[in-house]
Amino acid sequence: MASRYDFSNQQASVFFLDNSTLTPPRESWPAGLRFDNQLISEVTGIEGGIKAVARPYQYHSNQVRRVERTGIVGPLEADGLVTELDGFALAVLTADCVPVAFSTLGAVGIAHCGWKGIVGGMLSETVKALREMVGDPTARVEAAVGPHICVECYEFEGPSKAEVTGIYGDSPFRTLSSTSHLDLGSLITFELGELGVRIVYADDSCTLETDTLNSFRRDRSELRQTSFVVKGPC
Numbered sequence: 001m002a003s004r005y006d007f008s009n010q011q012a013s014v015f016f017l018d019n020s021t022l023t024p025p026r027e028s029w030p031a032g033l034r035f036d037n038q039l040i041s042e043v044t045g046i047e048g049g050i051k052a053v054a055r056p057y058q059y060h061s062n063q064v065r066r067v068e069r070t071g072i073v074g075p076l077e078a079d080g081l082v083t084e085l086d087g088f089a090l091a092v093l094t095a096d097c098v099p100v101a102f103s104t105l106g107a108v109g110i111a112h113c114g115w116k117g118i119v120g121g122m123l124s125e126t127v128k129a130l131r132e133m134v135g136d137p138t139a140r141v142e143a144a145v146g147p148h149i150c151v152e153c154y155e156f157e158g159p160s161k162a163e164v165t166g167i168y169g170d171s172p173f174r175t176l177s178s179t180s181h182l183d184l185g186s187l188i189t190f191e192l193g194e195l196g197v198r199i200v201y202a203d204d205s206c207t208l209e210t211d212t213l214n215s216f217r218r219d220r221s222e223l224r225q226t227s228f229v230v231k232g233p234c
Helices: 037-044 115-120 122-134 159-168 184-194
Strands: 003-006 012-016 032-034 052-055 064-068 080-083 088-094 098-104 107-113 142-145 173-176 179-182 198-202 225-231
Touching: 012 098, 037 052, 037 088, 037 225, 052 080, 064 122, 080 088, 080 122, 088 098, 088 107, 098 122, 098 184, 098 225, 107 115, 107 122, 107 225, 115 122, 115 159, 115 184, 122 184, 142 184, 159 173, 159 179, 159 184, 184 198
Parallel strands: 052 088, 064 080, 142 198
Antiparallel strands: 003 012, 012 225, 032 052, 080 107, 088 225, 098 107, 098 142, 173 179
16 A cells, blocks of 8 residues: 545545555446445455445546445546545546545545646536535635656657646746656646645655556556545544
């Protein structure tokens, strides 16, 4: 297990796993809500304490779905999940993108954030969904940021850079060895600050530089690590 953080504003915890906890094959862990105890144990590395585990089919969007006892509400295609249920682990899979977990009094959420999702409003949509769920548009929200590719390793040029600079200017970029690099962490920090969300924990491990973390840029594989947040004691 890579790291765990227990949110201060309620009984809720986030787990950013490394590749010592192998992500089950997608055939045995398809997108959706699962109550299978063996699968829950394999996914989370935790025996007992979690009733169900849910994950969406991710596609670099800004779509957020609610998780209820009967399943994920709406299409499974999304990059964020929110719930008010105790013991329901909300999970996303990442390699170099950023997993961001959220907690507010009465609900938790998680988001998979690549540059496309950040630019498209993934963070604001997740925070909005959380605040709507608890019925308070100004509810205090805390965030925990998981491992992701660091700015030194994330060369970022071409049309994609133009799309980011069109919104944020040059502030999230650094020039290293005459090439432009994108700082995903700074984008996350800026967006959450604009939303009034406090970052209470950040795992600054670089996925590309850390052997115990999966990195698509390094390995070009389908291997991912799981991050999940759960409301209630765990």
